[in-house]
Amino acid sequence: MVRIVRALALSLATLPLAACATLGPSEQPVTVTGQITYRERIALPPTAQVEITLADVSLMDAPAKTIAQQRFTADGRQVPFAFSLTVDQRPLDPRHSYAVSARISDASGRLMFITDTRNSVAFDGRRAIDMGMLVLVKTN
Numbered sequence: 001m002v003r004i005v006r007a008l009a010l011s012l013a014t015l016p017l018a019a020c021a022t023l024g025p026s027e028q029p030v031t032v033t034g035q036i037t038y039r040e041r042i043a044l045p046p047t048a049q050v051e052i053t054l055a056d057v058s059l060m061d062a063p064a065k066t067i068a069q070q071r072f073t074a075d076g077r078q079v080p081f082a083f084s085l086t087v088d089q090r091p092l093d094p095r096h097s098y099a100v101s102a103r104i105s106d107a108s109g110r111l112m113f114i115t116d117t118r119n120s121v122a123f124d125g126r127r128a129i130d131m132g133m134l135v136l137v138k139t140n
Helices: 002-021
Strands: 028-037 050-058 063-072 081-088 098-105 109-112 119-121 128-138
Touching: 028 098, 050 081, 063 081, 063 109, 098 128, 119 128
Parallel strands: 028 128
Antiparallel strands: 028 081, 050 063, 050 098, 098 109, 098 119, 109 128
């Protein structure tokens, strides 16, 4: 009888550890980081709005679905700007494509700079993904 009680107590004591061990990499949040810049030697106005977006870009004829987004005002700072997006991997579909885009607009919403290339993100089990430097282009 004592053996059964000890065995039961031991199994109950290790249950929380087993629950922690079952969390796979797909259940941990992922951080997508990087920096944005542009090549032109143009100072941003202090009221410039910066926006970085991670989106599901799988469907060609439909708008991209935003997964994570970071927005802030330049407040007199100049490029490069660092960004960090935290993503819950559970709702992500491994068959879909995901990409990071960035844009800078003035206080009235007029677009000044934007990414013009696809910056794909591969969610492959890593907890941190560094996108490096994303270069924006000037709009007319």
